[in-house]
Amino acid sequence: MELRDAGMSVSSSVGRRVDPELSMVLLALGDVLAVTIFVGIGEITHGVDPIAQPGRVAGTLAPFLIGLAVVTVGGGLYTRDAIRSPGRAVSLIVPAWIVAVVVAQLLRATAVFPGNAAITFAIVSTIVGGVLLLVWRAVASVVL
Template structure:
């Protein structure tokens, strides 16, 4: 079965990649929302602030994940690939997010401690999500050829 791709085949346009993207958004959004609550900011009452905090992480993630092929079948081809590629991509995405936060365009600033917390907490959420996705997609979807391709 043929799958449409963009970016030199680094992103597959499929139900599988859409599912991964939604899960990634939820994982990163959860990380940012919990962080906002921890700092006394209610993201539901301050959606502009929440969006401003979320955007650098999403931009970093989308850039690195797309270049790294995380939205392809190979990106979660095995559990090991899902975990290792996600972890590396998130570390790079946090670096980009921190660089963006160092500008006046986004709330917050670049801080080593926040980068480490971001890597650990956000990375844990993403790695867990991607591990579950890889396992379930292989177990239930790939056996039913083409269901989410």
């Protein structure tokens, strides 16, 4: 298989898991905003000034966004079907976020990202980030 063929294969695979429409872009942006709010609040709570230390905040945020992207794109959560009702939207995003937090913790356990894997942080992340995403996805299923 040529590299070009592999790229087309990945593209078509993602294409089946993501509906290419504006509402899905808005859905993804809302997800990013929810996770960013969660991380921002956490950083401020721990005495970090996001304006003065944007690199640290980005380092904390990145593992969560990577985990969420892998799970939501891979799981087909950017499709109309994934948000066809509030119940459906919530039933999909909650387990997706739990897996995304696990991925984020695994990434944080490496030297690439600041912090470390910690069960207490994983629990707080799951609950706080999960509530923000749950609310957003429920609203998005009605609005989008």
